[in-house]
Amino acid sequence: MAASAADAAAAAPRAIAKLPxxxxxxxxxxxxxxxxxxxxxxxxxxxxxxxxxxxxxxxxxxxxxxxxxxxxxxxxxxxxxxxxxxxxxxxxxxxxxxxxxxxxxxxxxxxxxxxxxxxxxxxxxxxxxxxxxxxxxxxxxxxxxxxxxxxxxxxxxxxxxxxxxxxxxxxxxxxxxxxxxxxxxxxxxxxxxxxxxxxxxxxxxxxxxxxxxxxxSSNATADVNTTVGASTLDNIGATYGEPVKSQLFEVAADSAEPRVKLRAWCSGTNYQGKKGRYLFFINNRYVDCSPLKRALEAFYSNFLAKGTHPFVYLSLELDPNKVDPNVHPTKKEVGFEDETEIVELVCERLADVLASQGDSRSFKVQVPPRPSSTTTPTTSTARKPAGSSSSKPSKVAPNKLVRTDAQSQTLDGLFPTIPSASKLRKATTTSGATAHRSARVRIAQSECALTSVKQLRKEVLEARHQGLEDVVKNHIFVGVADYATSQSAIQHGTKLYLANHAVFAEELFYQLGLRQFGRFSRVRLKPAHNVRKLLHLAVDKASANGAREGKTSWSSDKIVEHVYTSLFDARAMLDEYFAFGISDDGALESLPLVLPGYQPDILKLPLFLLRLGAHVDWQAEKPCFDGFLRELAFFHSPAPSPDLPTPNPESQAQAKHAVEHILWPTMRQYLVPSDKLIEDKAVVLVTKLEHLYRTFERC
Structure with a gap:
């Protein structure tokens, strides 16, 4: 009886009281x-x-x-x-x-x-x-x-x-x-x-x-001491030293659309800071700005040596009507409109100035000392002192050795030539990253309460292939073996593999899309593209190639209208979850940025839209999300399309560079390889060092 009374008291709602x-x-x-x-x-x-x-x-x-x-x-x-x-x-x-x-x-x-x-x-x-x-x-x-x-x-x-x-x-x-x-x-x-x-x-x-x-004592030395007559650059030098000051150059811009005034002092390509320093002011407030910092980190990764970081002091003056200074209790962050366009403008202006500053560059090279003729031979028969804790390492057979050479890196890999300002602008994405650089990017997983998304993420982990994951995470890229068939040669230990980088990348983009569900950055299309016209291009191309023969009796106009209606009716969901924006008048205004620094082939856009209508189940939540992300991954895949003209040599070179410096490093970071990649023979063992030794021994 007493227990029941206690339970009832515990279950009773507590009174709400006003705090003092x-x-x-x-x-x-x-x-x-x-x-x-x-x-x-x-x-x-x-x-x-x-x-x-x-x-x-x-x-x-x-x-x-x-x-x-x-x-x-x-x-x-x-x-x-x-x-x-x-x-x-x-x-x-x-x-x-x-x-x-x-x-x-x-x-x-x-x-x-x-x-x-x-x-x-x-x-x-x-x-x-x-x-x-x-x-x-x-x-x-x-x-x-x-x-x-x-x-x-x-x-x-x-x-x-x-x-x-x-x-x-x-x-x-x-x-x-x-x-x-x-x-x-x-x-x-x-x-x-x-x-x-x-x-x-x-x-x-x-x-x-x-x-x-x-x-x-009232005469303690000041740790910071600036004067009234000092300039911004003088104050930077007084704090961080003359070596830092001498490596900075001014960046300025005054844009009417978006309305912004930019003033900055940024380091050049010779700067070798061990720690990145970013001082951001928005409307004179000292704030953190994660999108701007990520963009600048990715931008500078194209020019600075590995392990070095830039110095950036940057001030933005924006229209007060477009700034919300009250989004954080400590005013550490502010919210502002046109964030994507403003970040893009900063990177474009920085690219212009950096290109003009890139005529001469200096590098610090460490040359290992040459062994002198008096060096004791490694095969010395000298006896070790008794009780020595060091032991001779066990000898590894030559056919088991993994050949690595720390001196075999090229300068092109570490310090790519600075392209012209126009090329930099062309390669600059919404995030500010350029399209060719082996750089680690941080793609945080969004928080999502949708059961369907949680299930899809769980399925990715459950399909993990441990052995293949070890190969991907610890591979050494050898080169693109065949561009036409999307074959890359990679090394893992003493084994050499051929991997279909297009198939691997398609799975990567699917997982990155799932990772960023509901929190994609946005790539603005300028000008916006009419969705119906793009669909007509795709349907006409399919008709010309005979792809529709015997499959449907629908006319081209009916197919276009069916797909267009599906996309237009779902545009609110597409915009909220995938940053896929369609305007009221049926224009495609934006696409999701799946991987900073990587740009899909825009010529595949009509086919992407048509496949959304054909392959996505718009009636059920989980199949809808899964289908859209699969088609988004197909759109981003680097596989050459047989329906499109063969890329010219320059485009092929850029695509190969992106495979090496963007896709494979990102796969090393984020890809969870599945059993299906093995089943589809997307990766094949070519040879291993032990087999090569046997071949040479017969010779």
Missing amino acids: EHVVNRIAAGEIIQRPSNALKELIENALDAGATSIRITVKDGGLKLLQIQDNGSGIRKDDLPILCERFTTSKIKAFEDLSSLGTYGFRGEALASISHVAHLIVTTKTRDETCAWKAAYADGDMVPVKSGSKDSAPVPCAGNDGTVLAVEDLFYNTPQRLKALRSAADEYARILQVVIAYSIHNAGVAMSCKKASAG
Whole structure:
């Protein structure tokens, strides 16, 4: 009986209670102020909004004990001090609609309020009209007495210069979990320096300094120190050194459509940074921009040696009406329209400048020392010291050795010649990557709750062939053996295989499409193509080749209309899940970007559309998704089409280069080979070293 009563009590719904205001405010503060560098970013932006030309920052214990920022801006009026740290108090906006034309950094009125809920905040400020400065202290959004023991929370007069000094003390003192989750003081200080460095570079003309609070001394050396008269390039050199500064060149553009102003300093082809540095500003806000970073990484991979990365400082000024600065609690990211077109513009402009800078390049080459004539022979009979832990490696038979030579790499493989700007533009895709480079790309798997998609992904894993996967993951590319039949020679261990790279690539593109379901990047077609006209081209081509003989009595117009209706009726789903865009007037506006840096043969587009109508089951969810992705993979397959003209030698060379430098490296990363590839004889063992030795022995 007692157990039943307990069970009933446990099953009873709990009452909903309103959280106390101080709990709500502390939770909200944890979203805005995640670490000292977040707080500093907000304070720097407030100082810049106040028109400061000098900003001095002092830090103690990584900003946890003290984070002080002093500026010479306009200051804060005494009458505004009582509500300074209340939530949603701001001078930047008056109505929600003001967000569409925002020209300031701060606007929500949450930064100082949030800081006051997780730290002790002291503000000293003076406007140019005041005869003295005023000091106020805050806790949990309210003014508190400045002097201990006092009960008067009103601001107190004091000496001070024009501007504002904000001292944040004991950050996260009342949120011990957050305090424990932070890194060391040194690491937090490094994050603070990164914020200061970024804003000092972007705001040339504003003197900025940042230093650690030195016990017993006010003359600690500043780790960042820029002057009013310094240029953007001067500030980069002051922070990262003259060697970096000397390798940078300016990139600028002013586009009317999309409306964007670009200003950047980027490294050239001789730059050999071991770590990539990307400083992005959008409408003067220091932000992360993953699409832009991925595009630039892929772009530079065409020109930089393996293991080296670029330096990029880039500022974009966009139409405020097309920017949403309120998508992230810490304003770390912003949302903006025309993202694809803007990223493409950046890469195109960078390609133009890079091509003009590519006349001379230098390379660092390590030459292994030649063995001297006095070197002890490897067959020395000298006795090893007794008790030595080193042992002679077991001898491997010559016919078991895998022949590798670390010096056999060519410069063409590591440093391809920079093409002309026009070729770079032509090869640049929406992601900004060019079409010929052996580069690792990161393609994250999208989160999808659809049962059908989960089942399709599970089926890919269940069909895995372990032995073939080992071959693909650890192969060495030998070359395209036969372009016409799509045969590539690859080596694995002592074995040489012929693999049908078109069949392998088709499976790769299917899996990449499934991997990115619902989160494809978009390739814009300019101009958009009329879907009916494309279908007519495909049907007429099929009729000319006799492909329809005896298969259907439908006329060409009826086939076209049937396929067009199927695609048009499904266009909302196609656009949402596959970035396959059809306009209201029946024009194909966009296609999904399946693999950054790789472009399918656009001449296969009419056939792709026709096959969508013939081979996709539009009535059932799982077959529909599977069928569409299979046809998308067929469209991207590098197999030459027998219905199309034979590519010229230059096109063939480009296709072979893409097979070697894009498709096989991506297969090594992402392909899960299936048993079907073995059954279809898409890979065949040609020979192995042991067999070759037997042949030579007979000779």
